[in-house]
Amino acid sequence: MEPKCVHYTDQRMKRFLLLLIPWMVMASTASAAQIRSAEVVFTHFGAISERAIRVADECYVPLTFLAKVGWKYTVKNSSVAIEAEPRGARVPIREFELGPAIPLRMALEQMGAETFWEPDNDKLQVCSPVTKIEVSGNKVQIETHLTTRPRVFRLTGPNRFVVDIPGARLTRDTVQQIEGNGVRVSQIELNTVRVAFEPGYRPSLPVIPGLGTSFKWELDPDEDPGTPDEPPAPPPVKVEPVVKVAPDPNLGPKTVAGPLTLDLESSNRVMVSLKLSGILGKPAQFRRPEPDVLEIVLWNTQVSVPDSASFNSASITDISVRDEGPNAILALKLARPMGVELSPGLTNLGIVLMKPNVGDGKLAGKVVVVDAGHGGHDSGAKSPLNDAFEKNLTLKIAKQLSERLANEGATVIMTRKTDVFIELKERAEIANRNQANFFISCHINSNKLSNSTSGGITFYHKDDPIGQLLADCIQREIGKVSGLKSIGTWSDGRIYESGFSVLRNSKMPAVLVEFGFINHNVDRKRMMTDDFQRDVASAIVKGLKVYLGDGN
C-alpha cells in the first residue's frame, strides 16, 4: 500500500507543478518588470556599496552584503541562517542577475530593525530602534536595539552639547525617562535621533563613544562658552545687492553644499534636502523677503544647486544662489506662500515646506475671530502719564479690523465689543468653539524705559510654521503702512517657554499683533490716530489675503 501511495502523490505533484508553470512564467515576467536598482543606507554604516535591487517593497541583497555589515551566515539548501545581534534570522535565497540574494527587509524584520523606503526613490533606510533614553540627575543612558555609533559634539545657538545617533529611530516603544527640563529628544532626520543637553553641561569623556548598543555618560559642568551665537537675522525688507568678498582665513574652510534633491512632494508638504560636506559652523536660518520667496542663510558655505529647469517640482519654481559676505544664500521661489521648517543633519540640511490649508483661497466665507486684548479691570499697558490704555486702543483697532473683514465677506466674531474683561483661555475657546479659520489678537507693547523702543511685532506660537507664515504675511503689510519701524515676527517662546495663552490654545492659524509701544511718544501719538487704526486694520486684511492667495 505504501509504495502505491507515494506513486500517487508524485503524480499529483507533477500535475500540480505543470499547472503552475504558466503562472510562474507570468509572475516572473511581471516581477522582472518591477525590479529596480536600489541603494541601502544601513544604520551607522551609511550607504553600502554592494548592489541591491528592489522588487515591490522588498530589497534583495547579495550574500556578500551580509559580511559587509558584520553578519555571519550559513547557507542550508535554499535558505540562509544569519547570526547577528541581538537576534538572528532565517530567510530564503532567490537567484537574480546579481547572483544568490536574500530579502533584506524580511531578515531585518525578524531582527527587530526598522526599515523604510525613502519617499519617491529606491533608497532603503535601515535604522535601529532606540529602546531607552534615561536622564536621571547627572546620569545619561541611551540604549539602541542594533549596534549604533553615536556622535557627541557642540552646537551653537545656544551653545550646548548634543548626541546624534545616525541610523536610529524613535518608536512608540522607546522608553523615555527624563528628569528635569534641560534635555530634549527629537527625530531630527528620518534616520537620526538627537539628544540635546541643557546649556552649561557636557557629557563626560569619552565623547567618541564607539560602537555599541548601550551608552552611558555623566553630565559635567561645561565652562567653555563656545562660539558666540549668531545674532538674529535682521528683518528682510528687500534683497541686498550681491557683495562678493575674499574668503576670510579666520573662518576656516567653507562647507560645500549641494546638490539639492527633492525627497517628497505631496498635497500638503514638500521635502527637499541639501547635501552638506560637513556640519555647518552655525545653524542655518531662513527668512522670507517676500511671502513666496524663501532665503536660507548658510554660514561660510559654498553652494552648488541644480538648474531650476531640471528641478522637477511644482511647488518650487526657481532656485538661485548668491553670496552674502562669507555666507551663501539659497533662494527658493515658491508657487505660493508656505510654512518652513529646517532640520539640520550631519550630512544634509532638510528643508520642509508646508502648504497651508486655504480652502477655496478666498477670504469671503472664512470665519475670523478678532480679539481686542485686555479690557475691564485689566487695562493692559499704560502710558507714562496714565492717559492712554492698551485696552482702549486694542478695541478701536479690533473694531476697524472687524468692519473691514466683514466688508470682504468674512464672518467676524469679536471676543469683546465693549470694555469688559475676558479670561485668556476663553478668548481662544471662542475661536475653537466657532471653528474659526483665523484668530487675530490685537495688542500694544510696553518697555520699562520710555522712548527706548519703537515699532511693531507680530507674534506666532513657537514651532508653528503655518502661524509663522501668517505672521510674516501680516507684519509685512503692517510695516508698509504703519509709519512705525517693523521689528519683525517673533515666536512667543521668546517671551516665555510656554508661549502666549491665546496662541497656544487656538486650534487654527493664530497671531498676536503688538502694533507699537505705548510708552514711546512717537508710537503712542501715531497709534492714537484714526488713520493709523484704519491703515493697520486694512493691512491685516491684506496680509490674510496674501496668505490665502486671494486676489493673485
Added chain:
Amino acid sequence: MATKKKQKTSKGPMIGLLAIGAIGLAVLAAYVKFGGADKIPTEVKRVPAIQQPASNKTKPDQVTLITPTREGTDLNLGKHQSDVPAGENPMLFALNHFLRESKIVPDDARAVGMQVKDHVALVDVSPSFNQSYGSMDEETLLKGICATLAQFPEVEKVQFFVEGKVVGSLGNVDLSEPISVRPKPENP
C-alpha cells in the same frame, strides 16, 4: 634592668598615639553632632549636577541679585553677589531686589511672603503687582523672576498670589498654573 627600662620606654609613644586618636575621633563626633554637617538641607545634598551650575554657587549667606537692562530688543540680566541682610529671607530679598530694579512694576509692588511647597515657590505679592504689561515688559518680569529663583535648588516652579487668589497672567503668558523657573531654551 636594661631590658625592663627598654620595655617601659617603648609603651610611652604607643599610649600617646592612642590618646591622640581618641581625641581626634571625639572631635569628629562632636562636629557631626553639634557642628555644621547636619545643617545642610537634604535638598541641597541631593541636588544633581544638572540643576546646580558651578557658576551659580554662592556662599550660604549670599545670593545672586539680578538687574535687567535692554539693548534694543535684547534683554540682559546682569548678576552680582550680595550678602543677605540679617533676618531677611534670601529668596524674598533677591526677588524684591529684582522687582525694584526692573522699574516695571509700581514702586509699592513687592513680594510680601513666600513659602516653598513641593518645590513650588508660592509667592504672595502686593495687590499693585497684579496687573498686565506689554509683551516686552512681561518678558523682562518673567525671565528676571525665574532667573532669581532658579539659584535656589529647592525651587522648581513659581506661582503668584494676591490676597490668596492666583495671579492669572502678567499680560499674555498663562500663570494660572505654576511655571518652571528653569524654562527650556527657545531652540532645541
